[in-house]
Amino acid sequence: MNAFHAPATLTLPPRALHTLHDAQGTQITCNEGCLWVTLDHDPRDIVLEAGQSFTVPDARRTLVYALKASRLALQAPRPAPSAKAGGRLFHRTLAAAIAQVMGPGAQAMKATLEGPGR
Incomplete structure (x- = not known):
C-alpha cells in the first residue's frame, strides 16, 4: 500500500511519467490538464480530463502519463x-444496549462486558 494517506x-509537465507501485485503492484525480493512466497487464487505456x-x-x-501539463x-x-478496536466498539455498544433494556440492574453486566480499561 502507498505510504501517503x-x-x-x-x-x-507535458510528457512526464509518474509511477505508482502497489496502488490498490488509490484514487487518481485530474485537477488540470489531461492524463493517460495505464495498469500493468490491463488492456484498458484510461484518459482523465480535468475533474475526472x-x-x-x-x-x-x-x-x-501527462498528455499535456497537468x-x-x-x-x-x-x-x-483494527479488529481489536472494532471488538471494543462492539462490546461497548452491546453493554449500552443491555443497560438500556434491563435498566439499572444491568450495571454489573455492563461492567463485565466493558472490562477493565474499555
Whole structure:
C-alpha cells in the first residue's frame, strides 16, 4: 500500500511519467490538464480530463502519463480499523444496549462486558 494517506498533489509537465507501485485503492484525480493512466497487464487505456477520477482496482504498477501539463491528486484509501478496536466498539455498544433494556440492574453486566480499561 502507498505510504501517503492525505491527498498528495503533483504537477507534471507535458510528457512526464509518474509511477505508482502497489496502488490498490488509490484514487487518481485530474485537477488540470489531461492524463493517460495505464495498469500493468490491463488492456484498458484510461484518459482523465480535468475533474475526472479513477480508482486503481488492484495491487499492480500504475503509470500516469501527462498528455499535456497537468495537476493531479492522489488519495490512498484510509486504513481499515483494527479488529481489536472494532471488538471494543462492539462490546461497548452491546453493554449500552443491555443497560438500556434491563435498566439499572444491568450495571454489573455492563461492567463485565466493558472490562477493565474499555
